[in-house]
Amino acid sequence: MSDQHILVLATGGTIAGTAGSATRRDYRPGQIGIAEFLAEIATLDLPAKLEGRQIANIGSEDMGPDLWRKLHEAASEALADPACGGIIVTHGTDTAEETAFLLDQTLPCHKPVVLVGAMRPADAVGSDGLRNFANGVRVAGDEAAAGRGVVLVMSDRVFAARDARKALTSGVDAFRGFPRGPIGHVTPTSLDWFGPAWRLDENGHPEGARYELFTDSPRVPILHAYAGMPTIDVDRALGDGAQGLVFAGFGEGNMPGPVRDRLAAAAESGVLVVRASRVDEGLVDREPDDARLGFIAARALGPAKARVLLQLLLANGVTDPQEAQAAFDRR
Structure with missing residues (x-):
């Protein structure tokens, strides 16, 4: 894995949340800004050049069309930049499957786009945020991640956006994939894909965006x-x-x-x-x-x-x- 330039688009969530106590059950998501978060990440000495941009700092229960458009615009701009090797989106887990799938259908597949989150806040005992992020860096810096669409990385597993869903209300092993299950296994030092890329055109190149993102959200209850x-x-x-x-x-x-x-x-x-x-x-x-x-x-x-x-x-x-x-x- 080379030192890829990776853009981190931060939206908040538990990965940026704090409780004020290592054992407190309740907490507030979206309390840590991207600059502070990346300063902590820098101590891990990850093989990547990370640049951060704060899109929002919310619990993902408040994610919706306006923020989707801001996130999509920032991601599209980064994917068009030859200097950017991949994108990581930090996101709350409650609506991560919807954001991941929306981006999956509206962004091209030629560079990795990875959503990462956490099930425990940053100051909790056994917090999973830093490991999930380090795993996300491993995926976002891997050229073989192209052609797979947007992926979600949680608990050492890689899920395709179309498959990923939050299946448990708590615990770090909260995500499942259907029908394929995880499409890869990742740690901060290793990455194994369970099959070849599939989002390819007739010439074997990564697909472009399948759909334009809506400007006015159609009403679909x-x-x-x-x-x-x-x-x-x-x-x-x-x-x-x-x-x-x-x-x-x-x-x-x-x-x-x-x-x-x-x-x-x-x-x-x-x-x-x-x-x-x-x-x-x-x-x-x-x-x-x-x-x-x-x-x-x-x-x-x-x-x-x-x-x-x-x-x-x-x-x-x-x-x-x-x-x-x-x-x-x-x-």
């Missing part, structure tokens, strides 16, 4: 299924001009009959309706009735990432369910 669900919930979700809807259904995206009928009527009127699942893991495959009802199957995407993709599709002029389905089928 997520509706969560529950036993005895009335159709009025659908009507409320579709209010205020919703252009799409993600239904987090039972099992493989199942829903009560009256709810299905109401969503089919919405699809017929031009609303893109995605069947996802409230279950933690598993595929939501196409069913025989989907074509007739105008539904889109989320496949391996959970509700949160299905919403992000649907927003991107709508913002890029995709309104046909079959065309949208092809995007959900795509790896």
Whole structure:
């Protein structure tokens, strides 16, 4: 690994959080600025030239379209700079999967882009932030990381943005990947990829961005299924001009009959309706009735990432369910 120039885009989160006590349970995310953070990182003597830029300093529960645009603009500028070898985004874990996937779909793949976070604040016993960051530097400085899209690095594992999800509320081993699991194993001194890069064009070169980032966020609510669900919930979700809807259904995206009928009527009127699942893991495959009802199957995407993709599709002029389905089928 050579001394690559890596830009660190800081957004806050637990990795920049403090509790004021090594054993206190509660803490405040986004308390450490990027200059202070990189001063601490400098003591690790990592083989990289790190430059920091503060995009925000928040808990990631407050992440949203305005900050996504700022982050995307900074990342795009850095990726176009020949002097920049890769990007690390420090981010809270609560919405890391959404930010990672959004950037994955809207940035080119020719240089590494790595999200890192922490499950324990910087001053906690057993804090995982510095190790995750050091691992992120190892990935961001590896040329073989190109062509894999945006990745998320946590607990010595590398996850593709499309696969990554937060599966546990606490503990450093909180992230999982579906359907592929981790795509690599990393420590501050080693990196092993479990397969070749896949985000390549017909000439074998890393892909460009798949979609333009939206300037005005299309309204796409997520509706969560529950036993005895009335159709009025659908009507409320579709209010205020919703252009799409993600239904987090039972099992493989199942829903009560009256709810299905109401969503089919919405699809017929031009609303893109995605069947996802409230279950933690598993595929939501196409069913025989989907074509007739105008539904889109989320496949391996959970509700949160299905919403992000649907927003991107709508913002890029995709309104046909079959065309949208092809995007959900795509790896």
